[in-house]
Amino acid sequence: MINRPKRQVISRRICILGLLVLLISIVYNWLAPVGIPLITPYRIIRVGENRQKVPLFLNRSSLSSMGDHDSSDVIKAIPLAEFELLLSEGEVLVLDTRTYTEYCAGHIPGAYSVPYDEFMQGRVDLQAIEMGQKIITYCEGVNCDQSLEVAMLLNQLGYRNIAFYRSGWEEWQNTGKPIIRGCQP
Numbered sequence: 096m097i098n099r100p101k102r103q104v105i106s107r108r109i110c111i112l113g114l115l116v117l118l119i120s121i122v123y124n125w126l127a128p129v130g131i132p133l134i135t136p137y138r139i140i141r142v143g144e145n146r147q148k149v150p151l152f153l154n155r156s157s158l159s160s161m162g163d164h165d166s167s168d169v170i171k172a173i174p175l176a177e178f179e180l181l182l183s184e185g186e187v188l189v190l191d192t193r194t195y196t197e198y199c200a201g202h203i204p205g206a207y208s209v210p211y212d213e214f215m216q217g218r219v220d221l222q223a224i225e226m227g228q229k230i231i232t233y234c235e236g237v238n239c240d241q242s243l244e245v246a247m248l249l250n251q252l253g254y255r256n257i258a259f260y261r262s263g264w265e266e267w268q269n270t271g272k273p274i275i276r277g278c279q280p
Contacts, residue, residue: 170246172261175270178231181258187229192241193264199278203233203267207280211241214248221252229256236265 124130173181181187182205189206191198198208209219211234224230230249232242242259249257260267268274 170243170250171258172243173231173258175260175262175266178233178260179272181229181231187231188224190230190232190242190245191264192232192234192245193239195278197235197264199276201264201268201274201276202280203264204273204275205280206233206275208278209245211245214245221249224254226253227256228254229258230254231258231260233260233263233267236263237261239263 182189182203189203190209191202191206192209192211192214193202194210194212195208198206198210202208209232213219230246232246232249234240234242242261242263246257246259
């Protein structure tokens with residue numbers, strides 16, 4: 096049996112060792128090229144009249160460029176009526192973030208296929224898109240977050256005039272709106 100003073104010394108040493116390990120871990124994480132962010136960054140998303148904080152999981156170089164948000168950082172969720180209005184006015188780039196197979200089976204007229212997986216792997220060429228271009232993303236429907244994630248990443252890349260059609264393909268199809276079948280916009 097260990098006597099009381101010896102037990103206190105051992106407990107103290109274990110605590111000091113634990114704190115030392117924690118400190119070394121934090122320093123290593125900070126110095127690592129792709130460390131885990133200790134504070135979760137977020138983007139302000141406006142859904143109707145409500146604003147929500149949506150966490151982004153970015154690397155440290157993205158974190159350093161983030162400051163306080165302003166109106167250009169707000170990615171707006173738009174309803175069907177506003178989406179149709181923007182389409183009718185023209186000068187809007189619509190990106191379908193579903194798979195290419197789903198896009199070819201049917202899509203919103205004028206939409207371009209930008210599959211989520213390819214976009215996230217950096218296999219989509221964005222050079223033809225002007226920074227000031229109005230961009231609307233959509234995917235399957237309200238339970239699909241791919242269009243929001245693509246919109247947030249586009250925003251991180253410097254595109255500021257972005258919205259996402261939250262109800263997406265499901266609502267468009269169910270309300271009898273025009274559909275293009277095939278792989279061309």
